[in-house]
Amino acid sequence: MIDPVFAMQRATRSGKFSRGLDIFEPDILLPEQFFSSTRQSRCRGVRGLMLAVLEDGIDCFMKYASSQYPSDREVFKEAYGWIMLSNERWLFSFENICLILDMDAGHIREGLLGWLRRQGLSPPVGK
Numbered sequence: 001m002i003d004p005v006f007a008m009q010r011a012t013r014s015g016k017f018s019r020g021l022d023i024f025e026p027d028i029l030l031p032e033q034f035f036s037s038t039r040q041s042r043c044r045g046v047r048g049l050m051l052a053v054l055e056d057g058i059d060c061f062m063k064y065a066s067s068q069y070p071s072d073r074e075v076f077k078e079a080y081g082w083i084m085l086s087n088e089r090w091l092f093s094f095e096n097i098c099l100i101l102d103m104d105a106g107h108i109r110e111g112l113l114g115w116l117r118r119q120g121l122s123p124p125v126g127k
Helices: 004-014 031-042 045-064 070-084 094-100 105-118
Strands: none
Touching: 045 070, 045 094, 045 105, 070 094, 070 105, 094 105
16 A cells, blocks of 8 residues: 555655645636636526626725725725625525526635735725
């Protein structure tokens, strides 16, 4: 039987694993990388429109989160509200779009909130 620790050390020395524990690190994709593969497989009709709405919402969230301009902050606040709102009755709600596109809305929310924290930013205040 092969010792897994020995195998990992040997693979690290041989250059197979650049940092040794890469296999335990999460995969990180830029939004455009994720959406380009998603667009190729699901970009028809209403699904294509829903994907475009989702892309725009996430893009507005990330693009305007750090802006100091009031109009940009308003766009960020609107995107933030749309993403965080739990509304299954509206066809183009964040949750329904994620459901129809087979994406985990909660996971995306957590990822965006984590990104916001890592940027040293906080959610918008007030309405």
